[in-house]
Amino acid sequence: MANNGQTDTAVLGAMLSERAAVNVRLALVADAQQWQLHHGQVTLDGDTPVKERAWRYSTASFLELRLPGPTVAALLRGDEQDIHGLQVVAPGPPASSASTSRLRGQEEWGRVTTPWPRTEWTINRDANTLQPGQDLLVGDGPSFLNFDQALSAFLHQRPHNNNAGRSDLWRIVLPQRAGWLSQITVGPDLLTAVVDGEALDGGVLELSWAAGNERQSADSAGAYRFTLPHGLAHDSLLMLRRDDQRLDWRHFPAPTYGLARDASVVWEQPGPELDLLLTNGEGKYLECKREVPEGESRKKMLKTIAAFASQDGGTVLIGVRDDLQIVGLPEGATVDKQVLQVVSMIRDTLEPVPDYEPRVIDHDGKKVIAIEVSGGGQMYAYRDRDSKRPEFYVRVGPNTVPARHHEIAAGFRQAPTATTF
Numbered sequence: 001m002a003n004n005g006q007t008d009t010a011v012l013g014a015m016l017s018e019r020a021a022v023n024v025r026l027a028l029v030a031d032a033q034q035w036q037l038h039h040g041q042v043t044l045d046g047d048t049p050v051k052e053r054a055w056r057y058s059t060a061s062f063l064e065l066r067l068p069g070p071t072v073a074a075l076l077r078g079d080e081q082d083i084h085g086l087q088v089v090a091p092g093p094p095a096s097s098a099s100t101s102r103l104r105g106q107e108e109w110g111r112v113t114t115p116w117p118r119t120e121w122t123i124n125r126d127a128n129t130l131q132p133g134q135d136l137l138v139g140d141g142p143s144f145l146n147f148d149q150a151l152s153a154f155l156h157q158r159p160h161n162n163n164a165g166r167s168d169l170w171r172i173v174l175p176q177r178a179g180w181l182s183q184i185t186v187g188p189d190l191l192t193a194v195v196d197g198e199a200l201d202g203g204v205l206e207l208s209w210a211a212g213n214e215r216q217s218a219d220s221a222g223a224y225r226f227t228l229p230h231g232l233a234h235d236s237l238l239m240l241r242r243d244d245q246r247l248d249w250r251h252f253p254a255p256t257y258g259l260a261r262d263a264s265v266v267w268e269q270p271g272p273e274l275d276l277l278l279t280n281g282e283g284k285y286l287e288c289k290r291e292v293p294e295g296e297s298r299k300k301m302l303k304t305i306a307a308f309a310s311q312d313g314g315t316v317l318i319g320v321r322d323d324l325q326i327v328g329l330p331e332g333a334t335v336d337k338q339v340l341q342v343v344s345m346i347r348d349t350l351e352p353v354p355d356y357e358p359r360v361i362d363h364d365g366k367k368v369i370a371i372e373v374s375g376g377g378q379m380y381a382y383r384d385r386d387s388k389r390p391e392f393y394v395r396v397g398p399n400t401v402p403a404r405h406h407e408i409a410a411g412f413r414q415a416p417t418a419t420t421f
Contacts, residue, residue, distance in 0.1 A: 055141025328366025
């Protein structure tokens with residue numbers, strides 16, 4: 001199966017009909033005498049029990065329960081169904097195909113991450129279908145500011161984020177627990193992969209890179225090791241497979257910091273991590289500084305951090321020259337003091353304060369500060385100390401430039417709604 005593609009909904013309906021029961025989460029909107037489906041999430045997992053929930057309000061309902069597979073298949077086809085005492089119908093006409101994505105373990109998509117791989121099928125909602133109201137929800141369930149807040153809490157137990165809004169009418173998930181990579185540890189001369197799974201017979205673990213590859217049998221759960229005489233090669237691929245069937249995998253390109261990091265990958269010594277990061281040089285996601293900056297250089301760094309946060313994230317490395325030579329921090333001040341200095345700069349000049357993580361990397365005895373900035377889905381302002389006028393920036397290649405009016409407006413339209421619960 002390809003990573004991405006299309007699947008006929010008749011095939012999905014047949015798959016559902018063959019299952020005695022599936023786990024379902026439904027978000028419903030009141031429509032005259034019926035309840036119209038706003039979002040349905042189905043897990044094709046016969047072994048995982050479900051803790052039933054029902055949040056009922058006058059204009060919306062949220063249900064989590066276990067339903068017969070044929071019932072869900074009928075709802076997918078557009079047939080009205082009696083579910084938990086409610087007459088439920090999916091807005092029609094039914095879609096002819098679903099988008100298909102094959103995800104590796106620990107890969108986040110749509111605010112969901114699982115340790116094992118999974119296949120997900122999604123069907124988007126028609127733009128003309130009934131939209132939920134944005135009134136307060138008070139009823140037989142927790143109270144919420146609006147429908148979007150309730151939906152995010154019900155599905156993810158997380159505050160609502162406009163940047164991760166639900167446009168899909170259906171989301172059908174097939175967990176694939178035959179085998180997965182639960183943890184990978186990368187050292188300067190050794191890669192250790194911990195394999196887990198429910199059907200590993202005939203499993204093979206393969207590490208491939210441009211100049212070659214190594215394989216070893218991995219037909220049971222446990223730790224498997226690959227020696228790295230020259231360190232982990234750039235663009236390496238670690239694949240757990242059975243014959244030509246892929247079970248799970250990890251790819252090791254030059255990392256782009258500031259984006260979501262894979263919690264299952266541990267860099268035992270951060271030196272190789274830093275080398276990989278510098279492979280592609282300064283660019284849209286990376287800025288290097290010789291030392292903690294002052295004056296105009298300080299302003300430039302803070303504007304870059306604002307640009308990273310306003311877009312897709314990125315990293316500032318302090319202790320690395322523009323020519324990518326790792327020189328380390330000056331020895332005049334303690335490392336902790338220099339980190340605190342940078343943290344204070346960010347707190348005092350950027351609004352709102354972006355999501356970031358300062359880390360100290362020890363590379364061959366030289367200390368480097370990595371400021372890893374996450375993309376926040378909104379615009380972040382740099383405020384000049386003197387004028388206090390907010391300024392907005394974006395990253396274009398290796399340069400930080402003032403944001404244009406339409407970029408600023410788009411960023412504010414995407415800004416997350418304030419959470420009040």
